[in-house]
Amino acid sequence: xxxxxxxxxxxxxxxxxxxxxxxxxxxxxxxxxxxxxxxxxxxxxxxxxxxxxxxxxxxxxxxxxxxxxxxxxxxxxxxxxxxxxxxxxxxxxxxxxxxxxxxxxxxxxxxxxxxxxxxxxxxxxxxxxxxxxxxxxxxxxxxxxxxxxxxxxxxxxxxxxxxxxxxxxxxxxxxxxxxxxxxxxxxxxxxxxxxxxxxxxxxxxxxxxxxxxxxxxxxxxxxxxxxxxxxxxxxxxxxxxxxxxxxxxxxxxxxxxxxxxxxxxxxxxxxxxxxxxxxxxxxxxxxxxxxxxxxxxxxxxxxxxxxxxxxxxxxxxxxxxxxxxxxxxxxxxxxxxxxxxxxxxxxxxxxxxxxxxxxxxxxxxxxxxxxxxxxxxxxxxxxxxxxxxxxx
Numbered sequence: 001x002x003x004x005x006x007x008x009x010x011x012x013x014x015x016x017x018x019x020x021x022x023x024x025x026x027x028x029x030x031x032x033x034x035x036x037x038x039x040x041x042x043x044x045x046x047x048x049x050x051x052x053x054x055x056x057x058x059x060x061x062x063x064x065x066x067x068x069x070x071x072x073x074x075x076x077x078x079x080x081x082x083x084x085x086x087x088x089x090x091x092x093x094x095x096x097x098x099x100x101x102x103x104x105x106x107x108x109x110x111x112x113x114x115x116x117x118x119x120x121x122x123x124x125x126x127x128x129x130x131x132x133x134x135x136x137x138x139x140x141x142x143x144x145x146x147x148x149x150x151x152x153x154x155x156x157x158x159x160x161x162x163x164x165x166x167x168x169x170x171x172x173x174x175x176x177x178x179x180x181x182x183x184x185x186x187x188x189x190x191x192x193x194x195x196x197x198x199x200x201x202x203x204x205x206x207x208x209x210x211x212x213x214x215x216x217x218x219x220x221x222x223x224x225x226x227x228x229x230x231x232x233x234x235x236x237x238x239x240x241x242x243x244x245x246x247x248x249x250x251x252x253x254x255x256x257x258x259x260x261x262x263x264x265x266x267x268x269x270x271x272x273x274x275x276x277x278x279x280x281x282x283x284x285x286x287x288x289x290x291x292x293x294x295x296x297x298x299x300x301x302x303x304x305x306x307x308x309x310x311x312x313x314x315x316x317x318x319x320x321x322x323x324x325x326x327x328x329x330x331x332x333x334x335x336x337x338x339x340x341x342x343x344x345x346x347x348x349x350x351x352x353x354x355x356x357x358x359x360x361x362x363x364x365x366x367x368x369x370x371x372x373x374x375x376x377x378x379x380x381x382x383x384x385x386x387x388x389x390x391x392x
Contacts, residue, residue: 007131009138014129016183020085021122022145023180027092027173028115029153035108038166043101056105058348060112065341066208068120069334077128077333078189081121085181087114092177095170120340122184124333127324128192135325136269136277140262140317147262147313151255154248209341210334213323215384217339220319221346222377223282226289226370227312228350230254237292237363243301250305257309265314269321275385277318282381285311286374293367316343 036050072080091111098107123142130138160169238247269277288307295301323339324332354366 007134009130009134009141011129013187014126014138014142016186017122017126017129018142018145020081020180020184020187021119021126021142022149023176023183024085024088024115024118024122025146025149026153026156026176027088029149030157030169030173031095031153033154034157034161034166034169037161039101039104042166043099043104045101049101052105053108055348056108057112057115058344060109061116062341062344062348064113064116065120065337065344067337068117069124069210069331069337070208071117072121072124072333072337076189077121077125077192078184078187080117081125081184082181084114084117084121085177085184087111088118089174089177089181092170092174095173096167116340120333120337123320123340124336125187125189125192127332127336128189128329134270136274136318136321137263137266139321139324140266140269140313143313143317143320144259144262147255147258151252154251158248210323210327210331210338212326212331213335213338214342216319216322216326217342219377219380219384220316220323220339221342221349222373222380223285223312223315223319224343224346225350225353226285226373226377227316228347229289229354229366229370230292230308230312231347232351233354233358233363233366234292237366238301240363241295241301243295243298246298246301250301253302253305254309254312257306258313261310262313262317265317269318274318274322275381277314278381279378281311281314281318282374282378283311284308285315286371286378287311289367289371289374293364293371 032054035053039045039050039053075083088111091107091114094107095104098104126142127135127139130142156172157169160172234250235244235247238244238250265277265281284307288304288309288311291300291304291307295304320336320339324335327335350370354369357369358366
């Protein structure tokens, strides 16, 4: 019985963290989908200016993320998680009263700071709570909180503004974060490992990045670079192809593919090894992007969602687990911060560079390019695997 407790993933505190993380990403994806419509329709801004609402948010997250590992050590993971949730909640409430676009951009920048710290703290605490022998499966399950939010956030957000108003949207989002905060309060961290010495708030390289996690995080940034083609341009591409009516269905199928396969890929990661998940995941992701490059009808479009969903879910979760397992449990916060810093950077660079490709050559070339980037990732990972086997 005691052994079962030591290997159990779905404990009360894991479920609480799961719900907290889902509430944060529910608001993130809900606002990413609706705020551009708010900026254009209510604040009378251009498409380009509306796009700044995501860029400003990601910019602050990328800037702050490297510092969050040290901040978690100095102030404590749970304490900083709760403080950041309060800040995130206040920012969400302020959407009700802040209307000048310049101030809204500033609000998004500040909210991105809290988002960065929350996601690093929650991910690190989850890694600490999950039993060592079940890291792959546990982190896979934890990531399902984000996968659910990818579908639920935009769906509820668009539903609310269609049948109600933006103010109702902001109120619902605020209540959701409040609920997530209450869940975080119940997480007991007394038995979790503490840093040997908190030290002063002075930042060296080791306080910004976890060196051991950096190589795998750098590889993961190439995966997120390719994923930016889906995150940033899919709706525009679907509109060009006359598939806008089923664009939302793409994300539903995408999420379903991740959720259905996640228990199996997590178990495979723990029992067979990460390469049994990463290699087929990369191939599946690349196939899905190639299918998008040649898409003409609904069947191929939604089929691509299955391949992309399985591949993206399998690869990103496995790389995150590898990054965390590359170092000690006391450095899990730094490893998590390093992973997400590189991942966010990949999305930001991918959105910008692939956007230029789209202007010059069209979106079909964007997805072809993204697939080739995954081909490079596959080669890099195989070389890394060969090196590890040659020098175990």
